[in-house]
Amino acid sequence: MSPLFTASGVKKSYGGLTVLRGVDLHVEPGEILGLVGANGAGKSTFVDIITGITPANEGEILLGGTRLAGSPSQRAKLGLARTFQHPQLAFEMSLRENIAVGRSTGLLSNWTRTVTAAGQGLLGGCRVNVPAIEKIASELGLKNIDRLAQKVSFGELRLVEVARALMQSPRLLVLDEPFSGVGDSGTSGIIFAIKRVRDSGCAVLLIDHNIDLLVDTVDRMALLSQGRITVEGSVAECMGNAEFRSTYIGVG
Numbered sequence: 001m002s003p004l005f006t007a008s009g010v011k012k013s014y015g016g017l018t019v020l021r022g023v024d025l026h027v028e029p030g031e032i033l034g035l036v037g038a039n040g041a042g043k044s045t046f047v048d049i050i051t052g053i054t055p056a057n058e059g060e061i062l063l064g065g066t067r068l069a070g071s072p073s074q075r076a077k078l079g080l081a082r083t084f085q086h087p088q089l090a091f092e093m094s095l096r097e098n099i100a101v102g103r104s105t106g107l108l109s110n111w112t113r114t115v116t117a118a119g120q121g122l123l124g125g126c127r128v129n130v131p132a133i134e135k136i137a138s139e140l141g142l143k144n145i146d147r148l149a150q151k152v153s154f155g156e157l158r159l160v161e162v163a164r165a166l167m168q169s170p171r172l173l174v175l176d177e178p179f180s181g182v183g184d185s186g187t188s189g190i191i192f193a194i195k196r197v198r199d200s201g202c203a204v205l206l207i208d209h210n211i212d213l214l215v216d217t218v219d220r221m222a223l224l225s226q227g228r229i230t231v232e233g234s235v236a237e238c239m240g241n242a243e244f245r246s247t248y249i250g251v252g
């Protein structure tokens with residue numbers, strides 16, 4: 001089976017700081033890959049490169065055999081959806097409207113674009129009462145979705161981000177620390193949704209520091225360290241690897 005997603009030789013420096021020195025990574029269709037690494041290892045940078053928010057200095061990224069290029073919205077049209085480590089939502093809009101935006105505008109790169117796109121999407125006839133919104137919200141355990149985003153907890157904002165990404169019916173779903181700040185029921189909802197996406201033959205790239213949750217959720221793991229993928233394999237292989245354990249978990 002050919003990978004749905006492939007990154008080859010991805011390099012990135014911010015001025016004099018070299019963050020990625022040649023990242024090679026793939027995700028198969030129907031697979032959840034957990035990407036881990038210490039704080040500052042470059043995980044979010046890698047996601048920003050995949051999703052077109054920041055350019056790589058070198059490297060190639062393919063989704064379904066097509067080279068990923070162009071703006072975040074253009075990449076969304078190819079089937080890419082993501083969440084952000086810091087939720088990027090329109091706080092003066094309802095949860096329902098924020099979720100609905102995923103269907104009409106796709107991938108969003110920052111708060112300003114979110115607000116703009118949200119306005120355009122809604123003015124452009126983005127439907128906010130479609131059954132899919134209720135279904136996804138309920139799957140994630142999100143209640144009362146007509147509340148304004150500015151009135152809800154941080155954990156609920158995270159769930160809205162996940163819901164918005166799911167509304168895109170992505171081929172590759174990229175989640176940047178989706179569990180942080182989310183309670184037990186939200187966590188279960190996210191895991192259920194991720195597995196549903198995986199079981200439909202799509203691919204999931206899941207970044208999180210919660211190793212216990214990852215071990216229970218992913219099919220394969222990869223460690224980003226010193227700008228490269230240094231360990232990659234099944235959960236059992238990674239957990240048995242001394243570098244993985246010492247770098248990530250802090251035990252040798």
Ligand SMILES: Nc1ncnc2c1ncn2[C@@H]1O[C@H](COP(=O)(O)OP(=O)(O)OP(=O)(O)O)[C@@H](O)[C@H]1O
Binds near residue numbers: 041
């Ligand atoms: N726009 C930027 N300009 C300059 N340096 C940046 C920029 N974005 C990130 N960095 C730096 O790049 C390095 C990697 O950051 P990044 O956020 O990608 O790491 P991370 O693995 O996601 O970390 P964490 O787990 O803490 O979220 C860090 O040293 C960070 O300070």
